Amino acid sequence: MDGQKNQQKNSMHVMSGIHSTHDGMGQATRKQFRKSQKNEISVDDFSREIRQGSRLHLAKAITLLESTVSADKRAGQRLLQELLPHTGNSIRIGITGVPGAGKSTFIEAFGKFLCDEGFKVAVLAIDPSSTISGGSILGDKTRMEELVRHENAFIRPSPTAGTLGGVHKKSRETMLLCEAAGYDVILIETVGVGQSETIVRGMVDFFLLLVLTGAGDELQGMKKGIMELADLIIVHKADGDNAKMAKKTVAEYQQILHFLQPASPGWTTKAIPASSKDYVGIEETWQIICSFKDTLMKSGFFIERRQSQTKDWFHTMIVDRLMDQFYEQPHTKTTVKSLEAEILKGNKTVSQAIEQLFLDNKS
Amino acid sequence: MDGQKNQQKNSMHVMSGIHSTHDGMGQATRKQFRKSQKNEISVDDFSREIRQGSRLHLAKAITLLESTVSADKRAGQRLLQELLPHTGNSIRIGITGVPGAGKSTFIEAFGKFLCDEGFKVAVLAIDPSSTISGGSILGDKTRMEELVRHENAFIRPSPTAGTLGGVHKKSRETMLLCEAAGYDVILIETVGVGQSETIVRGMVDFFLLLVLTGAGDELQGMKKGIMELADLIIVHKADGDNAKMAKKTVAEYQQILHFLQPASPGWTTKAIPASSKDYVGIEETWQIICSFKDTLMKSGFFIERRQSQTKDWFHTMIVDRLMDQFYEQPHTKTTVKSLEAEILKGNKTVSQAIEQLFLDNKS
Numbered sequence: 268m269d270g271q272k273n274q275q276k277n278s279m280h281v282m283s284g285i286h287s288t289h290d291g292m293g294q295a296t297r298k299q300f301r302k303s304q305k306n307e308i309s310v311d312d313f314s315r316e317i318r319q320g321s322r323l324h325l326a327k328a329i330t331l332l333e334s335t336v337s338a339d340k341r342a343g344q345r346l347l348q349e350l351l352p353h354t355g356n357s358i359r360i361g362i363t364g365v366p367g368a369g370k371s372t373f374i375e376a377f378g379k380f381l382c383d384e385g386f387k388v389a390v391l392a393i394d395p396s397s398t399i400s401g402g403s404i405l406g407d408k409t410r411m412e413e414l415v416r417h418e419n420a421f422i423r424p425s426p427t428a429g430t431l432g433g434v435h436k437k438s439r440e441t442m443l444l445c446e447a448a449g450y451d452v453i454l455i456e457t458v459g460v461g462q463s464e465t466i467v468r469g470m471v472d473f474f475l476l477l478v479l480t481g482a483g484d485e486l487q488g489m490k491k492g493i494m495e496l497a498d499l500i501i502v503h504k505a506d507g508d509n510a511k512m513a514k515k516t517v518a519e520y521q522q523i524l525h526f527l528q529p530a531s532p533g534w535t536t537k538a539i540p541a542s543s544k545d546y547v548g549i550e551e552t553w554q555i556i557c558s559f560k561d562t563l564m565k566s567g568f569f570i571e572r573r574q575s576q577t578k579d580w581f582h583t584m585i586v587d588r589l590m591d592q593f594y595e596q597p598h599t600k601t602t603v604k605s606l607e608a609e610i611l612k613g614n615k616t617v618s619q620a621i622e623q624l625f626l627d628n629k630s
Numbered sequence: 631m632d633g634q635k636n637q638q639k640n641s642m643h644v645m646s647g648i649h650s651t652h653d654g655m656g657q658a659t660r661k662q663f664r665k666s667q668k669n670e671i672s673v674d675d676f677s678r679e680i681r682q683g684s685r686l687h688l689a690k691a692i693t694l695l696e697s698t699v700s701a702d703k704r705a706g707q708r709l710l711q712e713l714l715p716h717t718g719n720s721i722r723i724g725i726t727g728v729p730g731a732g733k734s735t736f737i738e739a740f741g742k743f744l745c746d747e748g749f750k751v752a753v754l755a756i757d758p759s760s761t762i763s764g765g766s767i768l769g770d771k772t773r774m775e776e777l778v779r780h781e782n783a784f785i786r787p788s789p790t791a792g793t794l795g796g797v798h799k800k801s802r803e804t805m806l807l808c809e810a811a812g813y814d815v816i817l818i819e820t821v822g823v824g825q826s827e828t829i830v831r832g833m834v835d836f837f838l839l840l841v842l843t844g845a846g847d848e849l850q851g852m853k854k855g856i857m858e859l860a861d862l863i864i865v866h867k868a869d870g871d872n873a874k875m876a877k878k879t880v881a882e883y884q885q886i887l888h889f890l891q892p893a894s895p896g897w898t899t900k901a902i903p904a905s906s907k908d909y910v911g912i913e914e915t916w917q918i919i920c921s922f923k924d925t926l927m928k929s930g931f932f933i934e935r936r937q938s939q940t941k942d943w944f945h946t947m948i949v950d951r952l953m954d955q956f957y958e959q960p961h962t963k964t965t966v967k968s969l970e971a972e973i974l975k976g977n978k979t980v981s982q983a984i985e986q987l988f989l990d991n992k993s
Contacts, residue, residue, distance in 0.1 A: 347979050355976075440981070491891040492855035519889070526886050528854040574974055581973055584984045585966070589952045592988075603948070610944055611937055613718075616710050618803070621947045625955075 310342075314349040317448045322421055325448045329423060332440050347440055350447035355573070357389075357446045358560055359453045361467040363493070364477030369503045369543060370456055373477060375411045376543035377552060381452050382419035384553075389421045389445040390414070391438055392456045421450060439470050439580060468496045469576055472569065473556050474530060476500045478520070480512040494523065498530050498537075499555055505540035505547060513540040533566045534559055673705070677712040680811045685784055688811045692786060695803050710803055713810035718936070720752075720809045721923055722816045724830040726856070727840030732866045732906060733819055736840060738774045739906035740915060744815050745782035747916075752784045752808040753777070754801055755819045784813060802833050802943060831859045832939055835932065836919050837893060839863045841883070843875040857886065861893050861900075862918055868903035868910060876903040896929045897922055 316324040331343030364370050378388045390411070414420050423441065442453050455471055457463045468474050476497035494500070500520050505513030520538035529536050537555060541548025563569035594600055606620040615623075679687040694706030727733050741751045753774070777783050786804065805816050818834055820826045831837050839860035857863070863883050868876030883901035892899050900918060904911025926932035957963055969983040978986075 344979060344981050344985075348982060351976050351979060440979070443979075491858040494889075495854040523886055523889050526857075526882075577973055577980065578970060581970060581980050581983060584980055585956070585987070586949065586953065588984060588988055589956055590949065593948070593952055607941060607944060610940055613714050616707060616714060616803070616806075617940070617944050617947055618707050619711060620944060621951060622707075624948070625951055 310345050310349055314346055314447075317346075317350065317444065318353060320449060322448075325421065325444060326423070328444050329437075329441050332444070333437050343440075347443060350444065353447040354443040355446060357442075357451055357453045358473065358556065359442060359455065359471040360556065361455045361457065361464075361471035361474040362477065363457050363464050363467065363475070364503070365479065366458065368477040368479055370458075370477055371411055372543040373501070373503060373541070374454055374456060375414045376546065376549050378411070378414045378420055378454065379417060380549050381553065382414070382417045385419070386451040387419045387421075387449055388414075388417075388452045388454065389442075389448075389450040390423070390454045390456065391441055391445070392424045421445065421448070438467075442470065464493060464496055468530075469579060472563075472572070473498050473559055475552070477503045478516070479504060480509055480516045494520075494536075495527050496530050498534060498559060499552065500524070500536065500538040501541045501548065501552065502538065503541055503543070506542035506545040510540070510542075516540075531559070531563060531572070532568055534562055673708050673712055677709055677810075680709075680713065680807065681716060683812060685811075688784065688807060689786070691807050692804050695807070696800050706803075710806060713807065716810040717806040718809060720805075720814055720816045721836065721919065722805060722818065722834040723919065724818045724820065724827075724834035724837040725840065726820045726827050726830065726838070727866070728842065729821065731840040731842055733821075733840055734774055735906040736864070736866060736904070737817055737819060738777045739909065739912050741774070741777045741783055741817065742780060743912050744916065745777070745780045748782070749814040750782045750784070750812055751777075751780075751815045751817065752805075752811075752813040753786070753817045753819065754804055754808070755787045784808065784811075801830075805833065827856060827859055831893075832942060835926075835935070836861050836922055838915070840866045841879070842867060843872055843879045857883075857899075858890050859893050861897060861922060862915065863887070863899065863901040864904045864911065864915065865901065866904055866906070869905035869908040873903070873905075879903075894922070894926060894935070895931055897925055 313324060313328065317328060328343060328346050331339045331346065334340055334343065362370060362374060374390060378390060381388045411422060415422055423445075438455065442455070445453055453471075455467050457467045474496050476493060476499070478500060480502060502513045502516045502520065517538045517540050524536050524538060527536075539548050539551060539555070541552065543549070560569060563572075594603075602624060606615065606624055609615040610617055610620050676687055676691065680691060691706060691709050694702045694709065697703055697706065725733060725737060737753060741753060744751045774785060778785055786808075801818065805818070808816055816834075818830050820830045837859050839856060839862070841863060843865060865876045865879045865883065880901045880903050887899050887901060890899075902911050902914060902918070904915065906912070923932060926935075957966075965987060969978065969987055972978040973980055973983050
């Protein structure tokens with residue numbers, strides 16, 4: 268936890284809640300939401316603490332939302348509902364890049380610059396791969412060492428258990444909580460695995476792609492269409508002997524970008540060199556983001572995109588829920604598997620398999 | 631209908647079926663599937679006619695599959711089931727391009743070349759836009775004038791009514807019927823609207839993108855990521871004054887392709903100039919496709935892709951069906967609409983809206 272210094276009154280038993288369970292609030296903390304008992308804080312109090320900048324309460328609230336315990340989740344939702352009018356005031360920035368592109372050193376440098384400028388910065392991470400590796404993207408304590416200690420920063424790794432859809436949902440709501448807590452800039456970091464970039468693109472205003480010199484070579488390892496998601500391409504590690512090569516790479520990317528569709532209508536995706544080590548391109552990145560927001564606010568697309576992102580999210584959740592309900596039914600999974608095998612053997616048409624599947628599920 | 635010359639015995643009342651209704655077989659034809667009545671052909675007979683090359687029966691069978699009448703659809707499915715062991719032996723080629731890129735003149739030239747070589751060629755079209763415009767992509771009788779008359783060719787416009795998902799399903803099954811009828815090459819034409827290219831990419835082996843000279847300018851009008859779907863980019867109308875410019879455009883595309891992920895693992899997407907007028911690049915296109923098939927058969931990806939396409943189709947159909955069932959319930963559409971409005975106003979979190987929606991639907 269990075270919010271220790273902000274300990275406030277009433278937070279002691281919240282603390283105990285944190286320590287008692289990791290994936291849930293625990294009964295003791297949950298009870299705090301019942302106004303009947305004294306010395307326990309209500310949703311109102313909790314939400315006020317968050318709005319007043321208690322990182323401890325913010326962390327706690329995120330844990331509630333992420334919990335697999337129904338009562339915790341409900342408490343988290345009530346809290347979010349309460350805070351909803353105070354959300355939406357940040358700029359939401361997605362950051363992706365190939366492994367080794369230096370995402371965390373960039374976030375450290377960029378985040379520190381913003382914090383020093385007086386902005387409150389929240390860093391969230393979406394890492395679908397760590398479900399497999401078992402490690403968390405931000406678990407490495409040496410990452411973002413200085414940013415972690417900055418009083419204006421809040422760093423939160425996403426829980427990696429569960430489906431990507433789940434991460435999706437929780438990260439969005441975490442983002443909203445951070446906004447209610449007064450964070451001006453939300454940085455959402457993701458690695459190029461599965462659908463994570465598309466999901467992150469679907470919840471941010473601005474999308475930033477970090478690459479290395481020698482365009483093309485390392486893009487081979489990236490997902491298709493990644494460049495067309497980006498509002499800015501940063502050729503990172505443009506320092507020392509690499510600086511000249513970075514310039515050339517920037518020119519190459521600019522040329523490619525000319526042929527691609529821009530990620531945001533009315534905005535020309537840019538490519539710039541940057542070095543977190545030599546502090547090159549850090550302030551420029553922020554200027555570009557500000558000019559982006561300006562341009563898209565004027566055209567109306569900024570608001571339009573946010574609204575359509577929210578709508579898409581709702582409709583994705585409907586599909587997710589329908590799929591969950593469907594596969595929760597007894598035997599559905601095995602029936603689907605065996606029908607799939609029949610189809611692949613050429614024994615059944617897909618249409619027939621569908622008819623059989625939905626007939627079986629009715630009876 | 632282009633299959634008149636192949637009239638066979640027993641086809642007379644099939645003909646009357648064609649004329650009686652457009653979106654269904656009509657009661658008379660449907661009865662042919664009941665073996666009890668004499669002078670009527672059974673599924674067995676019907677499937678034999680198709681396999682023997684009757685374009686009339688093929689056209690009729692497609693109409694059955696496309697029908698909105700349940701009995702017709704069932705008959706079509708029984709027929710497809712019967713024919714399933716005879717499918718899969720064609721090369722499936724998707725063709726897309728910006729409006730004005732000359733898709734139909736290219737298909738005419740390419741299709742005629744293939745027919746003259748002795749291949750049987752089926753041309754299907756997917757045009758989601760014509761639902762709005764009301765016109766069919768192949769409705770214009772002047773298109774593919776010569777190919778239409780070739781004895782080795784079968785041209786079938788897709789029905790454009792209904793959802794793209796529906797077109798998707800029908801086009802796949804139409805493709806299978808054409809394969810059972812002995813067509814060696816299936817050309818699936820689509821226009822760059824909505825999800826149609828992605829859907830077509832999901833059902834073909836090879837995907838061909840037609841562009842014009844001056845790369846970049848006309849790509850602005852195309853969907854994002856379209857180049858990363860293509861196994862071959864043809865710079866079309868490379869004739870007369872345009873020939874030199876086409877060469878330059880080819881070089882530009884080759885350069886961009888170097889930075890993009892190839893559509894098919896183990897295959898380097900190529901760019902070539904072509905002219906349907908001057909018969910340039912037509913045979914080369916076929917050579918490239920043959921070399922593509924060779925390469926991917928050796929690596930195993932050819933079969934692997936087909937199997938994963940079939941699996942994806944099955945799973946897409948499950949989602950489609952679940953969505954249909956969900957929205958068929960009374961009030962669902964209006965509830966979703968009003969919840970969406972609540973969310974956008976900031977009165978509800980998405981999670982709360984989901985809970986309410988699925989609670990309402992249960993009760």
